[in-house]
Every structure is written in C-alpha cells, then in structure tokens.
Amino acid sequence: MKLYLYGIIDSSSMIRESICGLEGSGVYNIPYCDIGTAVSEINQPIPGVSKRLVLEHEAVAEKLMEKFTVLPFRLLTILDGRENVLSMMDDYYGDFRDNLDGLRGKVEFGIKVIWPADKVKSCIINTCGTKNRNAHLLDDSAERRFVREKFEQHKIDRAFREKADGYINAMDVFLGKFATAKKLETLRTENLLLSAVYLVTKDNQDNFREAFEHVRTARKDFKYLVSGPWPPYHFVILRRNSQPRRNSGLTAMFDKVILQPTLVGADKTWQ
Amino acid sequence: MDNITVKSKDVTLLEVLDRVLDKGVIIAGDIVISVADVDLIYLGLKVLLSSVETMECLRGAPFPSPMQEAT
Amino acid sequence: MAMNSVVETDFPETFVEEMEKLQEALPRRIDANPKNVEKGLAKLVLTLVELVRKLLEKQAMRRIEAGSLSDEQIERVGETLMKLETKMHELKEVFGLKDEELNINLGPLGDLM
Numbered sequence: 544m545k546l547y548l549y550g551i552i553d554s555s556s557m558i559r560e561s562i563c564g565l566e567g568s569g570v571y572n573i574p575y576c577d578i579g580t581a582v583s584e585i586n587q588p589i590p591g592v593s594k595r596l597v598l599e600h601e602a603v604a605e606k607l608m609e610k611f612t613v614l615p616f617r618l619l620t621i622l623d624g625r626e627n628v629l630s631m632m633d634d635y636y637g638d639f640r641d642n643l644d645g646l647r648g649k650v651e652f653g654i655k656v657i658w659p660a661d662k663v664k665s666c667i668i669n670t671c672g673t674k675n676r677n678a679h680l681l682d683d684s685a686e687r688r689f690v691r692e693k694f695e696q697h698k699i700d701r702a703f704r705e706k707a708d709g710y711i712n713a714m715d716v717f718l719g720k721f722a723t724a725k726k727l728e729t730l731r732t733e734n735l736l737l738s739a740v741y742l743v744t745k746d747n748q749d750n751f752r753e754a755f756e757h758v759r760t761a762r763k764d765f766k767y768l769v770s771g772p773w774p775p776y777h778f779v780i781l782r783r784n785s786q787p788r789r790n791s792g793l794t795a796m797f798d799k800v801i802l803q804p805t806l807v808g809a810d811k812t813w814q
Numbered sequence: 815m816d817n818i819t820v821k822s823k824d825v826t827l828l829e830v831l832d833r834v835l836d837k838g839v840i841i842a843g844d845i846v847i848s849v850a851d852v853d854l855i856y857l858g859l860k861v862l863l864s865s866v867e868t869m870e871c872l873r874g875a876p877f878p879s880p881m882q883e884a885t
Numbered sequence: 886m887a888m889n890s891v892v893e894t895d896f897p898e899t900f901v902e903e904m905e906k907l908q909e910a911l912p913r914r915i916d917a918n919p920k921n922v923e924k925g926l927a928k929l930v931l932t933l934v935e936l937v938r939k940l941l942e943k944q945a946m947r948r949i950e951a952g953s954l955s956d957e958q959i960e961r962v963g964e965t966l967m968k969l970e971t972k973m974h975e976l977k978e979v980f981g982l983k984d985e986e987l988n989i990n991l992g993p994l995g996d997l998m
Contacts, residue, residue, distance in 0.1 A: 551839065592835070594827055601830045605889050617838040631841055653829060657899055686963030690949065693966065697946040735903045768894035770829045776837040825897040828904040 546573075546582040546628060548620040549603045550774065552611040553643040555579050562606045565589075565599055570607075573625060575632035578639055581607055582628065589619065608774045612647045614639060615774040638781045646779070648745050650772035654718060654755065656737040657766040658710070660703075667702045704730065711737050714761075717754040721747040726777055736765070740777040748772060906985075927980040931973070932987045938969050 547565055552558075555574035562570040564583030572579040581603070589596065597618065604615040622628050632639065707729050714737065719725055724742040731738050743751045752769070759767045894900055945962045948954050954962065977983070 594824070597827065597830055597834055600834055601890075604834075609889075615834075615838045617836065617840050618834040620839070620841065635841065653832070655894075655900060655904075657896070657903060684960065684963075686960050686967060688963075689967045690945070690959055690963035693942060694946055694949055697943075697950075732903050732906050735907075766894070766896040766899055768825070768829075768892065768896075768900050770826075770892040771890055773833060773890050776833040779839050781839065825894065825901050825904070826892045828901060829892045832904070832907075 544624055545585050546622050546625070547585045548616045548622060548628070549581045549583070549600065549613075550607055550616055551614040551632075551639050551643065552579050552581055552607060553577070553647070554611055558607075558610075560606065560610065562603055564603050565596070570603055573628045573632075575629055576636065578632065578636070578643065580628050580632060581613075582622075585621070589621075592618065604774045608650070608772075612643050613774045614642050614646070614779045615776050635781065635783060638783050642779050642781075646742075646775045649723060649742050649775060649778075650745060650748065651775045651777060652741045652743055652748075652751060652755075652769060652771035653773065654737065654739045654741065655735065655768040655770075656710075656714065657734050658707075658736040659764055660733040660736075662764075663706055664699065664703060667699050667706070707736055710765075714758050715739075717758050718751070721751040721754060724778055742775060742778050743772075745772075927976075928982055928986060931976055931980065931982060934976075935973060935987045938966075938973060941969070942966055 549564065549570060552572065554572065555577050556572065556579075558570060558572045558581065562581075564570045565585055566583075566587065568583040568585070570581050570583045572581055583603075600618055604613060607613045607615075622631065711727060711729055715725070715727065718739070718741060722741040722743050726740050728738040730736065741751065755767075755769050945954075945966060949959060977987070
C-alpha cells in the first residue's frame with residue numbers, strides 16, 4: 544500500500560476535517576507518540592511532476608496548516624506501508640519534535656525583488672570603468688588586452704555585487720524586523736536581486752505585510768513580489784540528515800539524476 | 815519525471831515549485847544519482863565540497879551567493 | 886484546489902521570466918542511451934574544468950590588483966587564460982553544452998557556480 548506523505552503534524556489524533564488528497568483520496572493521520580504523519584493512499588504510479596500534482600500537494604499542506612503545526616514534506620515523498628511511516632517517525636522523532644516546537648504558530652513568506660541589472664551596470668561602468676590605474680597594462684599585446692578587460696570586468700562585477708548587498712541590507716532592516724528567522728539569497732540571476740523567505744509568527748503577519756508595503760513603495764524602478772503565508776518549507780532543519788549516508792550523493796551531476804520517491808524498505812543503514 | 819512546462823505563465827505555480835520541489839522535509843535516500851560507480855562519485859563529491867568552501871572564501875564576482883541563514 | 890496562500894506582484898510576467906531561468910537548473914531525467922551518457926559525463930568534466938578556470942581567473946585578478954605580478958607574468962597569465970577560455974568555448978560547442986548547463990546543484994550549498 545503506497546502512501547503519499549504531505550507533512551508531519553503535531554497531533555496524534557484523527558484529522559477531523561475532510562481533506563482531499565491525490566486521486567481524490569482522503570488525507571488521514573498516522574500517529575506516533577504525540578506527533579503524526581498526514582498521508583493519503585495512492586493506487587496509481589505517479590507518472591511525472593505535473594502542475595496538478597504540485598498544486599494538489601500544496602493545497603493539502605495549506606489545509607493542514609490551518610489546524611496544525613506542519614513540517615511539510617517535499618513533493619513525491621512516498622513510503623511503502625504504514626510500518627515504514629512509523630519507523631520513519633521513530634528515526635526522526637527528536638528532530639520532528641524540535642522542529643514542531645520551534646515552528647509552532649509561525650508561517651513563511653516569500654519575497655522576491657527584481658532590479659534593473661543593466662542600468663546598474665551602466666551606472667557602475669560610467670562612474671569607475673574608464674579610469675585605468677594600471678598603466679603597465681596599457682601595452683598593446685592581445686594577452687594584455689585580455690587581462691585588462693578581464694580585470695575591468697572583475698571590478699565591475701564586484702561593484703555590482705556590493706551594490707546588490709547594499710540594497711538588500713536596506714530592505715532587510717524593515718522586513719527582518721518582524722521575522723524570527725530568514726534566508727536571503729542574492730542575485731540568483733542578474734535581475735533577481737533578492738530571493739528571500741521570512742519566518743513570521745501568525746500574530747505578526749500584518750506587521751510584516753506593512754513592512755513589505757513600505758519597502759515596495761521605496762523604489763519605483765524595482766519590482767516586488769510577496770507570497771504566502773506558506774507552511775515553513777524553508778525552515779525545517781533535520782540534524783539527522785546532515786550526516787551523508789554512505790551510498791547517497793548530491794544532486795544533478797548527470798542528466799540522469801532523478802528526484803526519486805522514497806520507497807524505503809530494508810535499507811535503513813544510517814552511517 | 816517530465817519537465818514541468820510553465821508556458822501558462824503562472825507565477826503562483828513557480829512560487830509553489832520553489833518550495834515543493836526542493837524544500838520541505840527530505841527523509842534521506844530520495845535523491846539518487848543513477849549512474850554506475852557510486853563510490854567513485856561520492857569520493858569526487860568530497861573533493862568538490864572543499865572546492866566550494868574555498869570558493870566561499872574567494873567571495874566576489876560573478877558567482878551566485880549561497881543561501882545566507884540568519885537566526 | 887483552492888489555495889489560501891497568495892502570490893502578489895504588479896509584474897507577474899517579469900517574475901515568471903526570471904523564475905523560469907531558475908527552473909532550468911533543476912535536474913531532469915532523460916532516456917538512457919549511449920549518446921546521453923556521454924553528454925552527461927562531458928557535462929561533469931567540463932563543469933569541473935570550468936570551475937578551475939574561473940578560480941584561476943579570479944586568483945589572477947586578485948594578484949594583479951595586489952600588484953604582485955610582473956609585466957612578464959601578467960603577459961603569460963593573460964595568454965594562458967585566453968587559451969583556456971577559447972578551449973572551453975570549443976569544448977562546449979563540441980558537446981553542445983551551454984554555459985547554464987555547466988553547473989552543479991549541491992543541495993543546501995546552492996549551486997557550485
């Protein structure tokens with residue numbers, strides 16, 4: 544019996560609300576001590592990651608979030624049988640307990656900011672590009688020209704990143720004020736100045752949104768996105784997983800890397 | 815697993831994908847590199863990890879920053 | 886499939902454009918056939934070479950900035966870096982790989998480059 548996992552919840556009781564999961568199956572709780580795993584039964588193999596799957600999964604996580612503290616699972620976490628779910632909770636109980644306690648009453652907001660990267664670069668080039676302090680590089684050889692150009696680019700790139708950090712820090716003064724935790728990513732692409740997630744207590748949601756409005760109106764040439772409230776996808780930390788397993792590897796080195804559903808059975812050798 | 819086509823320009827879908835595809839609880843073992851010699855690759859990855867650490871010391875242009883966590 | 890979480894922006898298309906670039910970095914599965922296995926291997930090797938090349942360039946820039954290289958050294962470094970860059974272009978073309986593909990996602994550490 545394949546079970547699709549949506550999240551760990553801080554309850555060992557039945558889920559009273561009727562929540563519809565994949566294939567229209569009901570979501571129910573498999574309890575373990577004072578926690579549980581919200582699952583539904585799947586009968587068909589899941590052929591691929593589709594828009595529908597993604598949205599159905601997320602919809603369940605959000606419904607759970609209304610009533611419980613949820614540690615949301617990654618997409619396509621599938622276990623074979625109730626025993627394996629119980630054994631998984633047994634393995635991770637301490638971690639799950641700590642995370643549930645730490646994340647109770649908190650939600651995640653996503654903030655993304657796009658800036659005009661080209662304009663920023665032009666500005667940098669105009670203010671500091673042409674000055675050539677390295678007189679000894681003015682020689683004409685192709686090699687020296689190459690190095691000089693590389694060097695100019697290096698300086699521009701560095702100034703670019705410094706500018707990015709400056710803007711981000713300024714924004715974070717406001718956004719971070721009502722957050723208990725945050726993760727900030729600078730320049731995931733040239734234009735995507737900031738990609739951030741903030742962990743905010745439910746009581747502070749309005750304050751956070753207000754802070755965002757303040758940031759949004761500060762600069763007319765930047766573009767802003769806010770999303771949420773989400774279950775705390777980015778803030779679950781499992782200490783147990785920080786030790787690499789002997790036969791596991793990290794992702795995406797080859798075309799054939801697969802995000803594989805976990806069909807945990809006999810292999811529980813933790814090294 | 816098919817590539818997700820987002821030609822429908824659904825920004826909500828992308829925000830969700832940003833979460834459910836590689837965030838959330840991972841019970842280890844669900845990422846598999848399906849090529850031949852696992853041991854070889856693992857060794858190689860250890861080497862890569864130190865290179866990344868070195869790179870983080872070299873911080874500057876033009877590599878993307880890693881996630882910065884603050885408590 | 887109602888969702889309570891909202892995604893708010895005045896510029897959905899712009900964000901979609903940028904975010905789709907991020908999705909391209911996601912691992913994909915393709916059919917196993919000999920041609921693709923080669924390409925997978927080439928991608929790994931070239932990614933590592935590219936990493937080393939970029940580190941070399943970086944280090945060279947630092948030393949030039951610090952003024953610790955003689956004219957002759959700068960000349961030689963320039964020549965080497967030029968050749969490396971040209972070689973990488975060629976190799977990428979031979980294997981049909983684009984810049985964005987020469988990257989490795991290291992999970993919690995983010996992307997390699």
